[in-house]
Amino acid sequence: MLRYNTFMKYILTTMVLILTLFSFNACQFFEDSPELQQKKQELELKKLQVMHENELAALQMQQSLATIEKEKAVELQKLQNDIKAKELDRNSEKELELIKQKIALQESNNTLNFQMSLFAFLALSLSIISFFIFYFFKRKREDELRAYNDNLKKYFYQKENEARLKIASQILETVAHGNISKENEQ
Secondary structure, eight states: OHHHHHHHHHHHHHHHHHHHHHHHHHHTOSOOOHHHHHHHHHHHHHHHHHHHHHHHHHHHHHHHHHHHHHHHHHHHHHHHHHHHHHHHHHHHHHHHHHHHHHHHHHHHHHHHHHHHHHHHHHHHHHHHHHHHHHHHHHHHHHHHHHHHHHHHHHHHHHHHHHHHHHHHHHHHHHHHHTOSOHHHHO
């Protein structure tokens, strides 16, 4: 900044000097002698050189400013890229953590679903097994009751037959002894 101010002062003083020279030249206080003309030409050359140097200095200044601006823009872009990269890293880490949590939740849900399915399967299996055991024992009891009823019927049928046989034998004995009336005999 300090260089720029000194450079600007230099340009301004040169401009004032050039304007002053032009004004003296326009007024023509002196006669145009060969010495004066030579000095004027030298002065014009110096003016042109100074102007040329000023223009070169201004161009160099603009070029250095442009270079600085370009470097500044490049650095700014690098910083922005670094910030974006860090944000992406942070976001990817967060997303990775979120994905891990989702996977853990899904695994726990899968485990819970598997346990529920296993429990349902075991309950169904136990129900089916219980039904078959109940059916087996019911059939066995019914078979036992049927066998018992059959045996009881046989027993009573046998007793009835024995009672009939006794009655028949008593009737035959009584008929054989002849103690019966004809009505009773029939």
